[in-house]
Amino acid sequence: MESAVEQTKILARELLESGRVAGILALVSEQGRIRPGFLQRTEEVNDLVLEPIYLLAPLARTIQTMDSQATVGIVARGCDERALVELAKAGQMDLERTVLIGLACDEEIAQRCGCRQPYPREIDVGTRINHTPAEGSSSAAGEKVDWTAELARCLKCYGCRNACPLCICPECKLAVPMWVQTGVVPPDPLSFHLIRAFHLVDKCVDCGSCEDACPAGLPLRKLHKHLLRMLEERLGYVPGMQVDRQSPLFPNLWCTPFLDSKIPRWMSTLGENGSGEMRGE
Amino acid sequence: MNYQTVPTVCPYCGVGCGILLQVTDGQLTGTLPLKDHPVSRGKLCLKGWNAHQFVHHPDRLQQPLIRSGGTIREASWAEALDSVKQGFSRIRDQYGPASLAGLASAKCTNEENYLFQKLMRGVLGTNNVDHCARLCHSPTVVALSSAFGSAAMTNSIAELAGADCLLVFGSNTTENHPLAGSYIIEAQRKAGHLIVVDPRKVHLSSLANIHLALRPGTDMALANGLAHVILNEGLHNRQFIEERTEGFEAFKEVIQEYSPSREEEITGIPESKLKEAARIYAKAERAAIVYCMGVTQHAAGSDNVRAICNLALLCGQVGRPSTGINPLRGQNNVQGACDMGALPDVLPGYQRVDDPEVREKFSKNWNLPVPAQPGQTLMEIISGAGTDIRGLYIMGENPVLSDPDSESVRRALSRLDFLVVQDIFLSETATLAHVVLPSASFAEKTGTYTNTERRVQRLSKAVNPPGAALADWEILCRVAAALGCPQDYESPEMIMEEIASLTPSYGGIRHSRLKGQGLQWPCPDVSHPGTPYLHGQRFIRGKGKFNAVRHRPHQEFPDTEYPFRLLTGRMFCHYHTGTMTRKSPALASEQAEGYMEVNPQDAMALSVKEGEKVRVTSRRGSIVARARVTESVGQGEIFIPFHFSESAANVLTQKALDPESKMPELKVCAVRLEKAP
Numbered sequence: 001m002e003s004a005v006e007q008t009k010i011l012a013r014e015l016l017e018s019g020r021v022a023g024i025l026a027l028v029s030e031q032g033r034i035r036p037g038f039l040q041r042t043e044e045v046n047d048l049v050l051e052p053i054y055l056l057a058p059l060a061r062t063i064q065t066m067d068s069q070a071t072v073g074i075v076a077r078g079c080d081e082r083a084l085v086e087l088a089k090a091g092q093m094d095l096e097r098t099v100l101i102g103l104a105c106d107e108e109i110a111q112r113c114g115c116r117q118p119y120p121r122e123i124d125v126g127t128r129i130n131h132t133p134a135e136g137s138s139s140a141a142g143e144k145v146d147w148t149a150e151l152a153r154c155l156k157c158y159g160c161r162n163a164c165p166l167c168i169c170p171e172c173k174l175a176v177p178m179w180v181q182t183g184v185v186p187p188d189p190l191s192f193h194l195i196r197a198f199h200l201v202d203k204c205v206d207c208g209s210c211e212d213a214c215p216a217g218l219p220l221r222k223l224h225k226h227l228l229r230m231l232e233e234r235l236g237y238v239p240g241m242q243v244d245r246q247s248p249l250f251p252n253l254w255c256t257p258f259l260d261s262k263i264p265r266w267m268s269t270l271g272e273n274g275s276g277e278m279r280g281e
Numbered sequence: 282m283n284y285q286t287v288p289t290v291c292p293y294c295g296v297g298c299g300i301l302l303q304v305t306d307g308q309l310t311g312t313l314p315l316k317d318h319p320v321s322r323g324k325l326c327l328k329g330w331n332a333h334q335f336v337h338h339p340d341r342l343q344q345p346l347i348r349s350g351g352t353i354r355e356a357s358w359a360e361a362l363d364s365v366k367q368g369f370s371r372i373r374d375q376y377g378p379a380s381l382a383g384l385a386s387a388k389c390t391n392e393e394n395y396l397f398q399k400l401m402r403g404v405l406g407t408n409n410v411d412h413c414a415r416l417c418h419s420p421t422v423v424a425l426s427s428a429f430g431s432a433a434m435t436n437s438i439a440e441l442a443g444a445d446c447l448l449v450f451g452s453n454t455t456e457n458h459p460l461a462g463s464y465i466i467e468a469q470r471k472a473g474h475l476i477v478v479d480p481r482k483v484h485l486s487s488l489a490n491i492h493l494a495l496r497p498g499t500d501m502a503l504a505n506g507l508a509h510v511i512l513n514e515g516l517h518n519r520q521f522i523e524e525r526t527e528g529f530e531a532f533k534e535v536i537q538e539y540s541p542s543r544e545e546e547i548t549g550i551p552e553s554k555l556k557e558a559a560r561i562y563a564k565a566e567r568a569a570i571v572y573c574m575g576v577t578q579h580a581a582g583s584d585n586v587r588a589i590c591n592l593a594l595l596c597g598q599v600g601r602p603s604t605g606i607n608p609l610r611g612q613n614n615v616q617g618a619c620d621m622g623a624l625p626d627v628l629p630g631y632q633r634v635d636d637p638e639v640r641e642k643f644s645k646n647w648n649l650p651v652p653a654q655p656g657q658t659l660m661e662i663i664s665g666a667g668t669d670i671r672g673l674y675i676m677g678e679n680p681v682l683s684d685p686d687s688e689s690v691r692r693a694l695s696r697l698d699f700l701v702v703q704d705i706f707l708s709e710t711a712t713l714a715h716v717v718l719p720s721a722s723f724a725e726k727t728g729t730y731t732n733t734e735r736r737v738q739r740l741s742k743a744v745n746p747p748g749a750a751l752a753d754w755e756i757l758c759r760v761a762a763a764l765g766c767p768q769d770y771e772s773p774e775m776i777m778e779e780i781a782s783l784t785p786s787y788g789g790i791r792h793s794r795l796k797g798q799g800l801q802w803p804c805p806d807v808s809h810p811g812t813p814y815l816h817g818q819r820f821i822r823g824k825g826k827f828n829a830v831r832h833r834p835h836q837e838f839p840d841t842e843y844p845f846r847l848l849t850g851r852m853f854c855h856y857h858t859g860t861m862t863r864k865s866p867a868l869a870s871e872q873a874e875g876y877m878e879v880n881p882q883d884a885m886a887l888s889v890k891e892g893e894k895v896r897v898t899s900r901r902g903s904i905v906a907r908a909r910v911t912e913s914v915g916q917g918e919i920f921i922p923f924h925f926s927e928s929a930a931n932v933l934t935q936k937a938l939d940p941e942s943k944m945p946e947l948k949v950c951a952v953r954l955e956k957a958p
Contacts, residue, residue, distance in 0.1 A: 022282070032797025033288040034317045035301050052316045052323070066305055067282040153466055153488060155459050156853060157326045158867075159314075175870060183872035185456055185484045185853045213314060215324040215463035216455075217470065 005050050007125045011101050012045045015073050021099050024073035025056045055209045057083035058165040061092050071097040079207035081120040082240025083165035086203050104128050151189035159213035166203040201227045202247035205240035287743040288315050290730050292723035293328045293856050295610035296460045297732025302743040309333035319798045320438050326459035327854050334865035342719035343748025364716050366763040368699035372672040378406030382662045382670045385412040385623035386677030387612030390728030392776035393753040394621040403649030404766045408634055408656030412623045415659040417611040419942035420582030428590035430822025435605030436814040437734045442467040443603035446474040446565035451575015453483040456853035458609045476558045482913040491558050495548040497949045498835035500576050504588035506544030507559045508536045516563035521597030532827035563596045567603040578948040582939040584830040594825045600816040610733035617731030625656030630784035658943040667696025674701045681709040682858035685934040685945040686901045708860050720753045721746035728773040737790050738799035835949050836937035843951035848920045855924040875925030877906040884910045894957035899950055902932035905957045
């Protein structure tokens, strides 16, 4: 049995050779540095690696935004896929032009991330780990937090927003003086972090990118988890997990999506084309 | 469509974070963090996230410019280089090489700074070469050399997270070195002993366990006061002092003068707080001191740093992981520019220019003579402009805004017979030049930067420079050739090989070895793994030296005519003279214009409300800025960030110098305030 990375390389080469994609988003290690790359030639696949975890979904959106024709391949973990689903619901991704190489996280990564679904729906590489984050662990929502003290550490780098796959408002309210005073550190926690949390209440896929990017160690996932739990308990909605359901909150808030996106009931991975489709309304 | 991510090093501060430039069809489209970077570990500050934004700005210089008559016009490289050759040769022939001077750049690469000083020394024949390190950590270079024998941060940034106690002097770290601040925050959360010494309430002091809000310019008295408590309570490390230090007895004698009551009289810090801080620092298993401009930008800057070094020697808090004396260097490559000998008294690797053996070594390798007489420092060069100094070559610096007393700098530069400025933008300084040479930005060239923890890292070229702009090293090669000394380097890699052959601490540095993590000097040979912390078994100078110092008040006190104390500094979303950050939309919109911070009591007395304009006047000049009414400054004090040319703090600042390092007292001066219409 080949290692996960070798299996991924084989699938990536096959996908490139099939001509179905303009390139594949994957992590590559080159000159001792690991970075996301858009691999367009099979020889570039030699440098492919799987860690450290680097959410690639936002880059898929970047590429589709700049090239309205390209079909994008992506080595996608569970969090990537959930982010892609929510991006598609918001009209920001065309999943018919997206091909996933589904990568299931191993036990260790699943533990470290405190992830409740560390795998995409269709797994091409790795095996499905059923993992339930323990209450009281760093990623659980139950713990009491002194938010005033925690958020006072904020350096206002906007890293949480920049790293988030779903912070996609065309005009970010966090940078508008009417909502958040500019030029001051730390920003007012109510306006900055709560505006962000509310904007993401029905989109956050709990990928942890915000926390990873935070130089001040703010427990941002906890903040979002509170809201996500309420959403799930009261409305039965979990962003990213329900491909065929639009958010029950503010359903009309989205303006015209800039991509004429159709959401396949199931996104195609290698081999099969997506079967059946569903319109994102 | 072509989409790439190119790993490189952030061009802003000395922390040297790893960034990924996103490149789409030859244009920069974004910046991402580099996850496996040893310092920044997938995080960035606001400036880092927007590092790409100024690169394609329409104001980028694309052609050489030549002044003819009153106007400045575009020219070809051939014409510009000829003009440079004529200008410098004429002055050298008429007034001698000592009438020429050069300012290198802490923004440029090691290879470029090396070439610059080689050009000034070997080709033009003068040691008059300096750069803006004079305005940030020249006192560090003086004091750390005398105490420990090496003028660099003793430990590594990531080690700060492991300290049981962090004592931070005069550093607004979370705003100005945010990713170093990230490790300070981590240590504070783990160990809970963060002591911040700062006259202002800054972001870091709000996170501190103890904030010692001393009177401006009294750091040395405070450090001596801390030492007094430690000695009196017997908390000093006797074994360390005996085995590894010298000068203790003389130090002990001077420290007896700094009883807590005298200390309180000078600094305003009460005895109880002083004792608490002293005990925490002395009793910690691993205590690290971090400091920055709040300590150095004083006329007593060198002695301030010595007083801080004494504390570490007294408690044996140096030479182990997560301890030490950690100056945070300002510019991305200010450490490297110093290492490369862009200083008037030393050649690369701090090898003294007045040592005949050293000169012989360089002269032989370069096949060029090296002048023996140490050159003039930055402030001497500027004040001598038009008299002793006739021709000046400035690479990537903007002294009109960065140096004290802007008006006198502008006047001085205007008096020069010949001024060449090499930059990416037409800065305030470049507008005064006779020839302007357009250069490539960090994203458009290769080379290396050395960060504040001595880590040499490699840049990658992501895009092409605009128009006819060239990398600084290419320009320097052409200038040298025009002056009759061709330098046939094909790449920065070749230049580094020459540097390594002449600079012991860089002996093992090769571009091919700088994959991933880079290498921390000293790295004497190609099998050496680099050095995370210094002075482990022995100090570089042998023994650590106590240098007893006495408090000297700063140079200009408030009086009836100028009753307020002006403090200068920086803020989180801009960098230095704003040349890059103010052309970056995300940063410019965060803070569009300059401001002055004033205490609510003072604001009320002046009937000034938030956002209203205030005229600030010193003996040197006058500016207008909008008021920010805030408790972060005390009564009688105001704060102005120096980034903004239209309300430039350095119009007001003074040129009183630290006698040893020639650092001007940029931090403090006296001003008066009036409500402006």
